Amino acid sequence: MTETAPILSWLDLAAAAGLLLLAGTVSLVLRLGLEKRLAVAALRTMVQLLAVGYVLRFVFTGERALVVAAMAAIMVTAAGHAAVQRSSRTFAGIHAVAFLALVLSAGATIWLVTGVVLGAEPWWTPRLMIPLLGMILGNGLTGISLCLDTLLERLDERRAAVEADLANGATRWEAAREPLKDAVRKGMIPILNAMTVAGLVSLPGMMTGQILAGAEPMQAVRYQIVVMFMIAAATSLGGILVAVMVYRRMFNERHQLRRGMIRKSGR
């Protein structure tokens, strides 16, 4: 049961591009005006993925720690930036908060998975670490941006309610607890949803990829379970870290909700 998938040639890719003709025809017939965008999107997909392929080939050969670290740093920086870009509110230092939360949550989780669960030697073996890190960051940035957005919105729009608690003798932690809880909960919703319907609505991407590549289905399932747990752990850890860091920035030691910290980001 370990049939490998057929090797794809450039000709096969050209044949697959024919599938886009179908989408292009629909656009033409219905006058949707999407032909140009479709062509640009298809070209971008090709160029970006081929570039990543060459980068991965370079990173995977040789197992050089410095190269892996540089790749991981680029991935985390891009993810941190993307997490912040999606938030409708912002504050000074938001990039550092998102970046640090991603570094700590992804770093701890990836080490546990590759070093402890998978027993890789070294733990940063690029063929394992880079794809897994990509999955953690892809999901983690969604969780962190949802968490950030919810928390900043609550502290901004419901500032009066938070200050009413402070005015009645609440500590800053007591006043912030509900917005923090809501924010972490919101950040966890996508992965919880994915875990709930995993295998029922669709086969998760990584598992599908492994099966296509010829893996034994039960092995692919086990890997997918590890990945789901890994993403859930990283997302919850990232959300909690972001929430605590925002909390410490928004409230001072005099138990005040600091003024003028949050501003609309115009998105």
Added chain:
Amino acid sequence: MSSAPLLSCRGLAVSFGARTLFSGLDLDLQAGELVGLRGRSGSGKTTLLRTVCGLDDPTAGEVRLDGRTGDETGWPCFRRAVSLVAQEPLLPAGTVGQAMARPFAFRTCSALRYDPGLAREVLAEVFDTPPDLDGDAGVLSVGERQRVALSRALLLDARVLLLDEPTSALDPEAARRVEAAVRARADAGLAALIVSHDPAQAERWCDRVVDLSANTGGRS
């Protein structure tokens, strides 16, 4: 009155950049005293109340309760005793009863027990038709929220109340009821600093009125 003040403000000043809202403000409140606060719009009345309870920092000066600052007592304890009721309070999502009970979960209120019966009594003092404790707090009008927030502060037995236009959304009859409830607590030792835009009300309700205009204006 010659006894030591319950609440004492010394040399209070608040500036935002080059703009000074007020400066050099000295103000004492004795136990049982209701002090009105007036001043033109934008003179810093709300900011003064926020500064007194430590939600905002003064640019200069200090506030003491029984001779101790918030830094000495801890700010949550200070605000538990010197409680601000905002002009347009936001109540937490849930029922009126949950809004009334909420502060009792705070560590500074751990010596107190929430008693729904007592909550109903206080609401009945402040409202002519009190809201049901099981009713949705989210549907209350501004005037009702003002009175629920005031009732909650009275239930908590704060020693000083900072009331920011507490009857601004009420009709005269409802306003008088609020005045009577606060006056009754003042007779038992509560002190209050009350912002009011109605000179007749301030005259009727308060023991004296302080005009913030004397300390406002100017650019530093």
